[in-house]
Amino acid sequence: MKHKLATPSASDTPVVSFSGVWKRYGVIVAARDLNFSVQPGEFLSLLGPSGCGKTTSLRMMAGFDQPSEGEVYLEGERVNGVPAYRRPVNMVFQHYALFPHLDISDNIAYGLRQRSPRPSGEYIEKRIAEILQLVRLEGFEQRRIWELSGGQQQRVALARALINQPKVLLLDEPLAALDRKLRREMQIELQNLQRNVGITFVLVTHDQEEALSMSDRVCIMRDGEIVQIGSPLDLYDRPKNKYVADFVGKSNFFEGHVKQVNASYIDVQLDCGVTISTVPSVEMDQHHAGSRVSVSVRPEQLILARDEKQLPEDCVIKLKARVLNRIFLGEHTEYLLRDESLGEFLALSPRQNEVSESPFETSEIVHVAWGREASLVLGDD
Amino acid sequence: MRSKWPERLLLLPATVWLLVMLVLPLAVVLVFSFGERGPAGGYVPAFTLAQYANLPARFTAFKNTLTLAPLGTFAALIVAYPLAYFLAVKANPRVKTILLVMIIVPFWTSILIRTYAWIFILGGQGIPKLLAMGGLEGIRLINTPTAVLIGIIYGYLPLMVFPIYVSLEKLDKRLLEASEDLGSSPLRTFRNVTLPLSMPGIATGCMLVFILLMGEFLVPALLGGGKVFFIGNALVDLFLQSRNWAYGSAVAATLVIVMLVVVSIYMKLVMRGTNQRKDMSLL
Ligand SMILES: Nc1ncnc2c1ncn2[C@@H]1O[C@H](COP(=O)(O)OP(=O)(O)OP(=O)(O)O)[C@@H](O)[C@H]1O
Ligand SMILES: [Mg+2]
Numbered sequence: 241m242k243h244k245l246a247t248p249s250a251s252d253t254p255v256v257s258f259s260g261v262w263k264r265y266g267v268i269v270a271a272r273d274l275n276f277s278v279q280p281g282e283f284l285s286l287l288g289p290s291g292c293g294k295t296t297s298l299r300m301m302a303g304f305d306q307p308s309e310g311e312v313y314l315e316g317e318r319v320n321g322v323p324a325y326r327r328p329v330n331m332v333f334q335h336y337a338l339f340p341h342l343d344i345s346d347n348i349a350y351g352l353r354q355r356s357p358r359p360s361g362e363y364i365e366k367r368i369a370e371i372l373q374l375v376r377l378e379g380f381e382q383r384r385i386w387e388l389s390g391g392q393q394q395r396v397a398l399a400r401a402l403i404n405q406p407k408v409l410l411l412d413e414p415l416a417a418l419d420r421k422l423r424r425e426m427q428i429e430l431q432n433l434q435r436n437v438g439i440t441f442v443l444v445t446h447d448q449e450e451a452l453s454m455s456d457r458v459c460i461m462r463d464g465e466i467v468q469i470g471s472p473l474d475l476y477d478r479p480k481n482k483y484v485a486d487f488v489g490k491s492n493f494f495e496g497h498v499k500q501v502n503a504s505y506i507d508v509q510l511d512c513g514v515t516i517s518t519v520p521s522v523e524m525d526q527h528h529a530g531s532r533v534s535v536s537v538r539p540e541q542l543i544l545a546r547d548e549k550q551l552p553e554d555c556v557i558k559l560k561a562r563v564l565n566r567i568f569l570g571e572h573t574e575y576l577l578r579d580e581s582l583g584e585f586l587a588l589s590p591r592q593n594e595v596s597e598s599p600f601e602t603s604e605i606v607h608v609a610w611g612r613e614a615s616l617v618l619g620d621d
Numbered sequence: 622m623r624s625k626w627p628e629r630l631l632l633l634p635a636t637v638w639l640l641v642m643l644v645l646p647l648a649v650v651l652v653f654s655f656g657e658r659g660p661a662g663g664y665v666p667a668f669t670l671a672q673y674a675n676l677p678a679r680f681t682a683f684k685n686t687l688t689l690a691p692l693g694t695f696a697a698l699i700v701a702y703p704l705a706y707f708l709a710v711k712a713n714p715r716v717k718t719i720l721l722v723m724i725i726v727p728f729w730t731s732i733l734i735r736t737y738a739w740i741f742i743l744g745g746q747g748i749p750k751l752l753a754m755g756g757l758e759g760i761r762l763i764n765t766p767t768a769v770l771i772g773i774i775y776g777y778l779p780l781m782v783f784p785i786y787v788s789l790e791k792l793d794k795r796l797l798e799a800s801e802d803l804g805s806s807p808l809r810t811f812r813n814v815t816l817p818l819s820m821p822g823i824a825t826g827c828m829l830v831f832i833l834l835m836g837e838f839l840v841p842a843l844l845g846g847g848k849v850f851f852i853g854n855a856l857v858d859l860f861l862q863s864r865n866w867a868y869g870s871a872v873a874a875t876l877v878i879v880m881l882v883v884v885s886i887y888m889k890l891v892m893r894g895t896n897q898r899k900d901m902s903l904l
Contacts, residue, residue: 354804
């Protein structure tokens with residue numbers, strides 16, 4: 241459970257809220273009708289490929305950019321036109337943007353010293369000590385910026401923002417400049433930090449693993465638009481369309497058209513002629529007989545067996561496929577399979593499955609099956 | 622250990638150049654300053670402090686130089702900084718190129734001709750006439766210290782603009798956003814971030830302008846009309862007109878010493894201001 245510092249009364253109003261926000265740079269549309277809110281204490285990630293408008297959205301929260309259209313609210317108050325220095329939000333910049341002419345403690349105290357009335361020297365000292373402890377940099381007060389490693393600079397940037405106790409902490413790809421191992425460490429540290437301080441975090445990243453592992457909710461963007469917003473689990477299990485399913489984890493896609501819409505499931509006729517029973521990832525009523533659809537099947541949902549009798553009874557599809565390739569991934573083994581009608585697809589088989597029987601060999605023929613719940617029929621792109 | 626010889630060989634031309642072009646003339650000046658004026662001018666070897674004892678006769682030149690050089694440096698800084706700031710931070714790329722060219726183009730004509738133009742601008746038919754038409758009668762500009770100051774600002778502006786421009790251009794604009802993000806208004810961001818980080822440019826510009834101003838003679842000669850003269854003018858007069866080489870050398874040697882003292886004090890101050898900032902070198 242999270243310790244949330246936010247008072248109960250304040251917790252009803254979203255900390256940040258976008259309502260019909262557009263941002264245009266000449267003919268380029270960087271943000272297209274954005275509508276979402278961030279709840280107090282939440283960890284939200286904006287995820288999407290390069291140029292999809294993540295930084296633009298963040299900068300509109302910080303106050304560096306103003307929307308061309310629509311409203312931005314901070315704790316229920318409209319902040320359109322309010323400059324960055326008057327907003328109770330702070331940002332951790334991608335390349336940290338630490339002040340080279342100040343030492344660590346002066347960098348960290350910068351925000352407090354801009355307040356009026358200016359807090360007392362003692363108070364500032366005390367807060368610096370506290371925050372340095374929080375980011376585990378005790379004793380670094382007098383150091384200069386260039387004497388720190390990348391990870392330490394990252395922590396100073398965090399401390400410099402957090403000391404102001406912002407309503408929201410905005411992080412623009414804060415870990416992109418770190419190497420892989422350090423990035424993992426900092427991800428965990430950031431998550432812990434967020435739980436400890438209870439401050440709302442909005443993180444921008446194009447690393448799906450990072451977004452899924454750290455956030456309460458992920459907002460998936462494309463071309464300035466929000467495609468889907470939801471918990472990592474939601475996005476993984478109920479991707480709205482092919483774009484999301486492809487972005488969040490691996491998936492097999494089969495194209496086809498809706499044959500019949502039933503009470504709780506949908507029959508889809510795949511282009512290869514096979515008809516399978518599927519469940520929809522979006523509302524049932526969005527699907528109509530005859531419309532073109534994609535069916536997504538996660539590789540780990542496929543059941544593989546040497547003997548057909550080992551397959552469960554209630555499968556919606558059973559077929560035989562040839563193993564084209566095999567990759568050991570430690571816990572799992574990934575197989576590239578080929579079926580005459582379905583074509584090539586991936587299957588992920590857990591290790592436990594294979595202690596009883598030896599792993600499948602390349603060019604071996606295996607039995608493949610999956611259940612109805614595993615085949616998701618996706619909405620429009 | 623690596624042989625030092627290639628390095629020494631490469632440094633040889635520079636060393637010879639420095640010896641011949643800097644140390645040698647200085648030594649000559651120093652020797653001459655203890656000599657005497659020949660009957661028909663020039664130099665007669667001697668060892669006397671008479672020339673130095675006579676220095677107070679040129680007190681006004683020293684006074685003018687030592688007031689107008691710092692004042693001119695400061696005035697050039699005040700005019701140059703906003704211009705450099707606009708060029709580096711605010712101007713869009715096209716405007717920037719045009720402005721930079723406009724700053725450089727005047728160098729294609731001689732400073733002499735450009736300063737002559739100012740004689741007209743500041744003279745009776747120029748700005749004073751315009752002011753008179755506006756009701757401000759009897760303003761005199763030419764042949765005043767103000768005219769000299771204006772000429773100095775005009776002539777030395779590029780020298781001040783470029784180092785400041787470079788340091789502002791190098792300034793990471795994200796630092797300004799970071800400052801604003803942390804609650805600093807644009808004005809305070811300027812004071813807390815922009816100004817300290819452009820200090821190396823300011824220091825370099827001031828140094829360049831000040832040193833060159835100490836030896837200036839053209840601007841006071843043309844715009845000061847013989848009323849405002851610098852040590853430079855005194856030297857021209859002593860060496861070329863009255864051919865008193867010994868006295869001229871004493872004045873020149875004194876100028877060099879004064880300059881060394883002022884510049885080393887200045888360097889000390891600048892170094893103290895930036896000694897913790899290892900990322901900042903002069904220029
Ligand atoms: N100041 C600007 N002027 C013109 N176009 C801009 C400006 N800022 C952003 N854009 C454009 O808006 C779009 C969105 O940019 P944004 O920086 O928000 O992308 P991003 O999602 O953060 O991408 P990345 O992952 O590469 O950082 C891009 O097409 C970009 O070229
Ligand atoms: Mg970005």
